[in-house]
Amino acid sequence: MTRIEPRSGTSFVLREGQRLEVVDIEGGQVSDLLAFGLADRREALSNGRTFDYEETISLTAGNTLWSNRSNPMLDIVADDVGLHDFLLTPCSKDTFRHFYPDKPVHRGCFGNLAAALEEYDIAEDDLPCAFNVFMNVPVDGQTGRLSVEPPVSKAGDTLTLKARMDLVIGLTACSAFASNGGTFKPIGYRIL
Amino acid sequence: MTRIEPRSGTSFVLREGQRLEVVDIEGGQVSDLLAFGLADRREALSNGRTFDYEETISLTAGNTLWSNRSNPMLDIVADDVGLHDFLLTPCSKDTFRHFYPDKPVHRGCFGNLAAALEEYDIAEDDLPCAFNVFMNVPVDGQTGRLSVEPPVSKAGDTLTLKARMDLVIGLTACSAFASNGGTFKPIGYRIL
Numbered sequence: 001m002t003r004i005e006p007r008s009g010t011s012f013v014l015r016e017g018q019r020l021e022v023v024d025i026e027g028g029q030v031s032d033l034l035a036f037g038l039a040d041r042r043e044a045l046s047n048g049r050t051f052d053y054e055e056t057i058s059l060t061a062g063n064t065l066w067s068n069r070s071n072p073m074l075d076i077v078a079d080d081v082g083l084h085d086f087l088l089t090p091c092s093k094d095t096f097r098h099f100y101p102d103k104p105v106h107r108g109c110f111g112n113l114a115a116a117l118e119e120y121d122i123a124e125d126d127l128p129c130a131f132n133v134f135m136n137v138p139v140d141g142q143t144g145r146l147s148v149e150p151p152v153s154k155a156g157d158t159l160t161l162k163a164r165m166d167l168v169i170g171l172t173a174c175s176a177f178a179s180n181g182g183t184f185k186p187i188g189y190r191i192l
Numbered sequence: 193m194t195r196i197e198p199r200s201g202t203s204f205v206l207r208e209g210q211r212l213e214v215v216d217i218e219g220g221q222v223s224d225l226l227a228f229g230l231a232d233r234r235e236a237l238s239n240g241r242t243f244d245y246e247e248t249i250s251l252t253a254g255n256t257l258w259s260n261r262s263n264p265m266l267d268i269v270a271d272d273v274g275l276h277d278f279l280l281t282p283c284s285k286d287t288f289r290h291f292y293p294d295k296p297v298h299r300g301c302f303g304n305l306a307a308a309l310e311e312y313d314i315a316e317d318d319l320p321c322a323f324n325v326f327m328n329v330p331v332d333g334q335t336g337r338l339s340v341e342p343p344v345s346k347a348g349d350t351l352t353l354k355a356r357m358d359l360v361i362g363l364t365a366c367s368a369f370a371s372n373g374g375t376f377k378p379i380g381y382r383i384l
Contacts (some may be wrong), residue, residue, distance in 0.1 A: 087249065185352060
């Protein structure tokens with residue numbers, strides 16, 4: 001298992017048919033996931049296309065994550081947790097200033113993803129909304145209000161995705177206070 | 193008032209401080225809205241940043257629509273309807289094939305927006321999720337399931353947005369069956 005240290009990120013190639021297992025090593029930790037077409041990085045993960053085709057905002061085993069070009073990118077093939085978020089964008093210097101004005105500014109998942117994806121010629125403005133693994137964002141169906149709650153994932157819980165095309169993946173151990181119940185832990189991953 | 197014919201789209205510049213009034217001329221018709229920075233079209237409307245900063249998926253008067261760079265793009269200053277969607281992507285040839293396999297394929301709002309925005313050097317891959325004015329997409333807070341229901345807007349109902357920066361706007365009269373209660377009507381707009 002490869003370990004992503006707290007408040008950091010990485011990138012790698014995931015080939016069609018390979019499975020990516022994301023591991024919450026200690027429990028209660030979010031991991032922001034991005035995907036881009038390896039052949040053409042202008043093809044990227046799209047929350048809106050995914051909500052459209054899957055007809056739900058709650059994505060778990062059996063659901064597929066779609067690209068902006070309406071192609072399947074990743075199938076969710078196993079899920080110990082069942083609560084993930086695809087509504088919110090990666091935390092960034094701007095979100096730290098907005099939500100945590102009294103705390104030191106961190107470049108967040110957005111900065112970590114941008115740095116990790118630079119070697120694949122993917123720029124900051126190309127980063128779409130991430131699929132936020134283990135992130136717990138309940139939505140009130142009546143009012144539309146959302147909140148960011150501590151993840152319910154336990155130590156060792158995993159989410160497994162299978163690539164439907166050759167992909168560049170960006171993956172983090174999330175840096176935002178509210179998303180991770182106030183503490184920052186590592187994330188593990190395996191390519192199977 | 194400028195009229196957008198059924199199943200078509202247009203683009204125009206909206207200067208900082210100007211207000212855009214979107215008019216549902218006949219009632220029950222959706223209008224997909226996109227916004228890009230006029231100075232740098234790589235800055236674009238972002239559903240995820242908006243959900244983050246507004247802490248809701250239900251956007252109405254008093255809410256702001258944000259860009260991928262965490263800048264305010266449009267304030268919603270008046271809203272006769274109160275039901276709009278920011279979850280789903282514009283209908284396209286692919287969504288027609290998926291949702292309406294027995295009906296003729298239409299380029300949809302996605303194709304109409306891409307064609308209208310070409311003169312501003314905005315390409316298909318640059319189109320983010322649209323703010324879908326008057327679109328009625330209830331979400332079940334327990335299951336996450338969403339559905340596309342007929343708009344509740346009546347003839348003459350309006351939504352008014354105020355520009356917080358100089359913008360390129362893309363605007364349509366939506367082309368999808370389910371979104372518009374099965375019939376296609378025009379959309380009007382005024383720049384105030």
